[in-house]
Amino acid sequence: MEKEKREANRNTGLRAWMELREEHLAANLSCLRKCLNAGADIMAVVKADGYGHGAEKVSRALEQMGVRAFAVATLEEGILLRRAGIRGKILILGYTDPAAWPELARYSLIQTVVDASHGEELNRQTGVALPVHLKIDTGMNRLGISWRKREEIGRMFRLGRLQPEGVYSHLCVADSKEPEDQMFTRLQIRRFRQTVNFIHRMGYREVISHLQSSYGLICYPEAGFDFARPGIALYGVLSSPDQKLKKKLGLKPVLSLRARVAAVKELRPGDTVGYGRAFTAAKPMRIADVTMGYCDGLPRNLRDGRVLLRGKSCRLIGRICMDQCTVDVTEVPEIRAGDTVTFIGTDGNLEITAEEVAEKAGTITNELLSRLGSRLERIWIGGNDGKEGEQAARRRDNGKERQAEYPMEKATVRRGEKAPERSVLL
DSSP states (O other), rough: OOOHHHHHHHHOOEEEEEEHOOOHHHHHHHHHHHSSOOOOOOOOOEEEEEEEHOOHHHHHHHHHHHEEEEEEEEEEHHHHHHTTTTTSSSOOOOOGGGHHHHHHHHHTHHHHHEEEEEHHHHHHHOOSEEEEEEEEEEESSSSSEEOOOOOHHHHTTTTTSSEEEEEEOOSSSTTTHHHHHHHHHHHHHHHHHHHHHHHHHOOOOOOEEEEOHEEEEEEEOOGSSSSSSSOGGGGGGGGSSOHHHHHHHHHOEEEEEEEEEEEEEEOTTTTTTTTOOEOOOOEEEEEEEOOOOOTTOOOOOOOEEEEETTTEEEESSOOOOOOEEEEEEEEEETOOOOOOEEEEEEEETTTOHHHHHHHHSSSSSSOOOOTTTTSSEEEEETTTTTTTTHHHHHHHHHHHHHHHHHHTTTTTOOOTTOOOOOOOOO
């Protein structure tokens, strides 16, 4: 109780915020490491701003916990991690324009080759030896060189300037319990293993391999390979509701989502609420306006939504607005302005999970969490609240200081050529 009081006092004055627990992040990492085969390691997926949790702080915490490899979606996300002081390997999972090779080199980022033409263009344009991982399409038919095209795969290893350090693929139905989908997942695993064996037979035995994302690691731990790439499970959440599996694994949600009661008022029978008069009171009732809206990431299409308030479950009514929403608080007579409202998390003995909210919004937790609004404050509970690494995070592109931080930045651009400027990062 005393701990809860301290945390409540700490958040006084906030309009809407996330509470993030570092000890839960550590516990989830430990759970997932237990799923690994001997000799394998974790490559933490921190794309989409760490699934909405804050990529810089999450990555610094994970690095302190021994994680040495990270995956992001874009060049910009990789640069932000380097500027935050992250020293481990950083793999860009998505496409990067080959013309941006100087930034890949400058920040010691590993680029994915998304198909053969991309690899050839990277090789043509780069002025340095560029580390890459080859994406192999084993049946998802998204990015990657088809596992069938061995000549193309082999050619990527013979390009002069590319340095293929790794090879990976992605499982598209690893979360499914349908027998047909389980058969397809095992087929993807076999295809990828055949590809890795082919690469090894060519003589490239030091090339690392990785295949499993969260569900691949949880449901197919025997697949093996050198790394696993957990994303959503690191944050103590599954993509869709499965409390039995979640409890079995011991995953603990890192994030809670809370806001404030702004005002309380009485309704008479026949009164309507909000835009479109979407809700009509059938009897006398009390409502509360709450400081959370769709701009903060609360889905506008949430159906039968609820919140927790003073240890009780209260239903959302009317339409969710940009900056606020309305709650039926008839059964909470002691409510007052300033009270804390929980959208995801616990209050007393009650809990609302991210999986529940996502399901009621017709989506998955990956989307729900990664779309949480930028104006939400992040309050870290446990650890040192992200203070470590702040000095590194303040460093800017100023030559000697950056070289000291990244000794691997030996690569230079072609004479007379410089990295393209990207104002979003300045």
